[in-house]
Amino acid sequence: MDEKKAIKNGDLVLPGDYLGVIEEYLPGDGVREENGELYAMRTGRVRIDPERMEISVEPVTDTPPLPQVGDVVIGKVTDVKPQVVIVQLVKIEGEDEREIATSKLAGIHVSQIKEGYVEDVSREFKIGDIVRARVIANGKSPIQLSTKGNDFGVVYALCSRCRTPLVRRGQKLICPSCGHVETRKLSSLYRKLKV
Structure with a gap:
């Protein structure tokens, strides 16, 4: 049997993610049982109730966004x-x-x-x-x-030769390590954003 990773309280899960087996937990809210195995029915955080031995998935209200046109x-x-x-x-x-x-x-x-x-x-x-x-x-x-x-x-x-971060000189990029010169479609914000 393949090793399924252990789910912990507070883990973020997606629909269909494996949560455990019916012998360990009872399926709570947002959890379905299939052939003795428990799976998440929605995106959310795992909640384990140790007293009732129940596992549930709490919906995440601040679901990370999907990019929209114009973003x-x-x-x-x-x-x-x-x-x-x-x-x-x-x-x-x-x-x-x-x-x-x-x-x-x-x-x-x-x-x-x-x-x-x-x-x-x-x-x-x-x-x-x-x-x-x-x-x-x-x-x-x-x-x-x-x-x-x-x-x-x-x-x-990064320099395609030695992987050193490239420095902008005009419209070109120069490697401060090996001197290699490269071109890119550069943003005016090159190395000004924290990424």
Whole structure:
């Protein structure tokens, strides 16, 4: 039998997450039993009542938000393809800088990288770059982003040779360690945001 990780009081769970077995706990609110195993029915925090030996899932009222069209998001580049850059969203910018609900993937199409023609997407973004972008469509997966505009683009990047944080010099990035020069679709906020 495969090892299921032990659930603790206060753990955040998603619908369908394994919580334990019927021998350990009685299914409480927000929990369903299936073949002797207990699963979460909603997103929330695990509550274990040791006296009644009951496990329940308390709904989370402050559910982390999903990015909406017009939102400014921060994300990490996970893949660079000829026509699109894949970004793992980290947070939505704003007064409360909230983390994003799920590990949402987003895409920046080549036509949305910057004004004008993009010759080579890999000269604009590299895997591991931290980017600031605007959500332009969220109806289907992945969410669509744009980095057109001065404040959008790469805000933090590492040297592709030695992984040292790159320093901005004009429109180029220079590695203070090995001297390697790289290009990116830079944001005017490069290394000015805490990421």
